[in-house]
Amino acid sequence: MSAEPILKWAGGKRQLLSRLLPLVPEYTGKYIEPFVGGGAMFFALVPENAVISDCNEELINLYKTVKKSPEDVISRLQKYKNTERDFYKIRAKDWHELEKEDAAARMIYLNKTCFNGLYRVNRSGEFNTSYGKNPDAIFCDPERIRAAAKVLKKKKVLCSDYRKVLKKYAEPGDFIFLDPPYFQITEKETFLRYTKDRFYEPDQIELAGIVNELYDKGCSVMITNSNHEMIYDLYKRFDIQVVKVNRCVNCKADGRKGEDAIITAFH
Template sequence: MSVATKPTSNKTVKAQPFLKWAGGKTQLLDELIKRVPAKYNVYFEPFIGGGALYFAIAPEAAVIADINDDLVNAYLVVRDNPDELLEALSKYKNEKDFYYSIRSQDQSRLSKIERAARLLYLNRTCFNGLYRVNKNGQFNVPFANYKNPNFVQTDRILAASEILQNTDVYQAGFEKVLVKAKAGDFIYLDPPYYPKDVYSDFKRYNKEQFHKNDHERLAELYNKLTERGCYVMLSNSDTPFTREHYKEWRVDTVYAKRLINKDASKRGEVTEIIVTNYDY
């Protein structure tokens, strides 16, 4: 488990996600925000993804994490080296041949800033902003040919960097990160969703998949965090499996639009659940 820390900043900044991410929570923000506890100590989000809720509430102290080392590196660079990142991005081009030359790069030969710039660039210029890798961990999404993708994002990156000054960033699994959670802390869990159908594996975040037994481990940890006195909120798909594993807690049904599915007929509005172990 790797971690880096920076001093806190007193500056108040309105920040938004700097990455598009499959499973992002921007469309559910209103539902999530109204469930955030009025008072809490440290905010934890071990499946950070695009960080929509994190940036929306801008916690005074936070711990965020993800198993995806490419994603975690981007957060660290945005926090610690935003100017260098913007300088690197300014040299990129919205051209097909250039895109595939960047996509084919060997990440082991890149600096942390080059690696972060590569991810942000590919994220904004690839098809649908979809992060997907093959079984070898190689990014394999095609060029989208958008007319004017904003892959530099100066204001957004600088604003995100300010919020991240208050945050410890880990590359680790959820169980290791949440060992540190204490009574009074607020934890938001947004794992890769339990599959509703055979197409749900279409979005592959990294080489490791989040399987049924991982969801069962997460449900067990939810109960342990409750016993520890933590405020815990979880998002997941609306299935008999998820409802059964969280039936002891408040389970609310919400509606979201599914934008990514191999079967076009299964895109559209679907039900999801939000689970809380506290009143709001």
């Protein structure tokens, strides 16, 4: 069984899968991904036993609802229209006040019809990306949603801080994939905010400490981050590869090139 991500996600790992998948080690435990985002790695691997989570409540509502009621989400999506008027009308709604199925459909619709598929919220946690003006955007893909629902079935899907998830579920033999908010190379990268909270340098240092603890515990861990100078100090025990990437969410061509670091802490 294979599936594609339901959403286009800023910083998503679809373009890196050809580099990431060959590195995945053999493991005897479960798969854990506590910064799941768009879930490119999860949907590509289709692990039998998995725990996925994110601190983005709206995103986790989407995954839980698609897992439980894919046809209800599809039926609601089919009622939408890709027009600027409809987009802003739907964007103005507070997803917390909607039924779970309507909230899930709203998130998919906005993601597929907004500018560059950029999920972004302001400091109040409100989605604020503008209309994409793409009349050919496909926002309802029933087969993709059904395939995702099958992969999500029987998987543990949580809305939680990554630290709590790892403390409760990580065990020796597990494979843990970590794709945290990246070290900022420039201040311009603030537009990538996908929750109202930011991930600062002390958070990166704390994460690296947890990775070291997980490795010592007997877990195999893979981390992605920007090719920032601090990475080499924080993860000096482990192997680090640097790969070229495109930052497709940047509207300027000279801002679309970058480098990612792939850190592997394997036994």
